[in-house]
Amino acid sequence: MDIKKSTLPICEHIQSFEPYVAGLSIDEIKEKYQLEHVIKMASNENPFGSSKLAQKSMAENVHNAFRYPQAGNPKLVKALAAYYRKKYPFLTEKQIFVGNGSDEIIDLLFRVLTIPNKHNAVMFKPCFGLYSTQAKVQNCEIRTVPLKEDFGFDFAGLRALVDENTALVFVTSPDNPSGRLADRQELLAFAKSLPETCLLVVDEAYVEFAGNEEDCSVLAELGSLKNAAVMRTFSKVYGLAGMRVGYIFAPETVADYLWRIRLPFSINVLAQEAAVCALEDEEFKQKTIAHTVSERHKMAKVLAELGCMVYPSHSNFIMFKPLFLSAKALCQKLLERGIIIRSLSSYGLDEYVRVSIGTEEENRMFLTAMREFAGKGNFIVTIDGPAGVGKSTLAKRLAKHLGIAYLDTGAMYRSLALHAGAGVADLSDAEMREMFTAYSYALKKEDDQYALYFNGKKIGEEIRTEKAGRLASVVAKIPEVRKALQKFQREIGEETALVAEGRDMGTVVFPYAPVKFFLDARPEVRAKRRYDELTGKGQQEKYEDILQNIIARDEQDRNRAADPLAPHENAIIVDTSELDIEGVFQELVRHCQIVAAGDK
DSSP states (O other): OOOOSSOOOOOOTTTTOOOOOOOOOOEEEHHTTTTSOOOOOSOOOOOSSSSSHHHHHHHHGGGGGTTTOOOOHHHHHHHHHHHHTTTTTTTOOOGEESSHHHHHHHHHHHHHHHTTOHHHHHHHSSSSHHHHHHHHTTOEEEEEEEEESSSEEEEEEEEHOOOOTTEEEESSOTTTTOOOOOHHHHHHHHHHOOOOTSEEEETTTTTTGGGGGGHHGGGTTTTTOEEEEEESSSSTTTTOOOGGGEEEEEOOOHHHHHHHHOTOSSSSSHHHHHHHHHHHHHHHHHHHHHHEEEEEEHHHHHHHTTTEHHHHOOOEEEEEEEEOOHHHHHHHHHHHEEEEEEOOOOGTOOOOEEOOOOOOOOOOHHHHHHHHHOOOOOOOOEEETTTOHHHHHHHHHHHHHHEEEEEEHHHHHHHHHHOOOGGGGGHHHHHHHHTTTTOEEEEEEEETTEEEEEEEEOOOOGGGHHHHHHHHHEEEEEEEEEEEEHHOOOOOOOOHHHEEEEEEEEIIOOOOOSSEEEEEOOHHHHHHHHHHHHHTTTTTOOHHHHHHHHHHHHHHHTTTSOTTOOOTTEEEEEOTTTOHHHHHHHHHHHHHHHHHTTTO
């Protein structure tokens, strides 16, 4: 980087440092690619956010923000000691040091244990970048040995780099960015082989996701290992990345000197209170772990089925090598869809990427995009448009013509409404989400037709009653209901090629469907079609009443937060005002054939 030469005595070894270049923010990505929604699956954050206990403690203590925190954070140290001594009674408070994230701890370890231009630090390559960054700041020699071809740990090669001037050795387990867990016995044998003049730091930031702690961690051995330390964080399983709290179990002498040179108030009042309460919320921790392990298995399986080279992970992320696209191209295509994953080029792994485990919905969106990029996504057609334009009739006929399923979204709303009842409107959002976890939908092929099932039972004529229609009108206005049904609709789309009609199928539910139609017509035309349909069934309706109802509904739609009368930017817009149903149908078929042939 070219900067004006300073007359100030800037350290020579610092002059080669380049400033950190951050990626685009979520808001910048939204603006650049004209997106309404962006999900971040790049930083290994907790998809559930923070513990409610931690959030509550921060809210209750915000009035103390004007106070300096107590030096040494004794409340947090005591809480950590009490928590870990249940399993490891030999641990003492004097072995615990807490810092402003693991970053501060790593920085202070170099300051305490290394003399510039004399000592060296040993680590694997690639590894967490801050080890080498802080070594350079301290003007400490960096020695690295490559991981094995399968990203396993070459402890013999690492040991060979250690000499009388080695002050620090870093091992990350589970590793970042591979997610690989070091063999515990091999790691312990390596630790015992090191000279007493260097400190082994085992970074266990992700160990909670690895399985039984006794089988994965070396923490239990710190009572006998006199020159080893274990570092952990509140950023991952506890969901406090933004509060910056890390901690280390180290030899008492090392911990003592870390406290001596640490900035006195590096962990703020709210961060300390949040961390203490996070330790107490075991339910949140176990929920995070169970979700991560389950979703990690599902995602790895699908990625492997798509032909990606997937590496075993014991963390809250997966590293893989895409084979149908370059890593750079994959990251860009996902970014254009509002999905941020991590390119590993900064680790020297240009052909690899890393994706964090997100919520079920985020993971589903990611995998749906991956299937499409790999050419293995289901053929989905969406038909959106205002009321009365003929979407339902056309969707059913088009599905039959294409030989794929018709997704009756109206039946989904009606069946959910009948099951949940009008009382669902009185529930909190959390209560509704809990209720919907017991619901499921599926499309099953029976002979040559598809049938829609709710909770394992085939949906029948019970949803065609006036009561079901009234209830559906009520629940359709509830955001949590719409979110739940959109999730169910996407799940069906993952399993079955289909035609889906509605008012947000192409914009919200299936925005990446290969064929998205938006049908439009003047209100007078739509009212006439509706009038003819109803009178053809023997119903007595007035044309003027139908017209006014359609105009009112259009106005209501335009005032919604997400306007269902606004087509997707890639939608094929068909004005049906001057066409009959047959003409519209032929137009839809023509476009589907063009897309299916790959001639877009």
